[in-house]
Amino acid sequence: MEQTNRKVFVGNYHELPERIGKTVILEDKELAIFKLANGEVRAIENRCPHKGGVLAEGMVSGEHVFCPLHDWKINMKSGLVEAPDEGCVQTYEILKEHDQVYVLVPARVINS
Template sequence: MEQTVKKVFVGNYSELPERLGKTVILQDKEIAIFKLASGDVRAIENRCPHRGGVLAEGMVSGEHVFCPLHDWKINITDGLVQAPDEGCVQTFEVVKEEEQVFVLVPNEVTQS
């Protein structure tokens, strides 16, 4: 079995707000896109594992976002929640080509 991915355009690099989230709906997934102070762009599932807070509305610090509901700290790179809280969110690979930013979204698992 092989999992395929779909490359989906989410915006121009210069139009992404720095250290603020942007919500994008891709297929049946709601994804938060973040342009970090370093210039890197990251994409994660847009729901906190605690109570479903919208992570794109959270405060970004370094490579973490703080859930706006209960201040859970979530790593934007690997999706892990910082202890003592537990949980994780799905992360998505981001590709930048010239000025365009794409997110790689897994399709259904296919047989090869």
């Protein structure tokens, strides 16, 4: 079985605020989209694994976002929470075509 991804438009690159999260709702998923200081864009699950804090409202530093509730530090590339805390969030691949930013989300499973 092979899983395919579908690309979902989340915004124009030039309109994404730097180091400020944007909440995007895709069906049953809520994502936090961030444009980092280095220009890269990251997409992660928008809930902290600790107490469900909204990560799009968190402070951004480098590749990390700090949960606004209890300051948990989460790596936006790997989704891992930094020790001594434990947990992880789902990360999503980003595709940038010209000025348009898409997130790749699992579409369905194909029998092959």
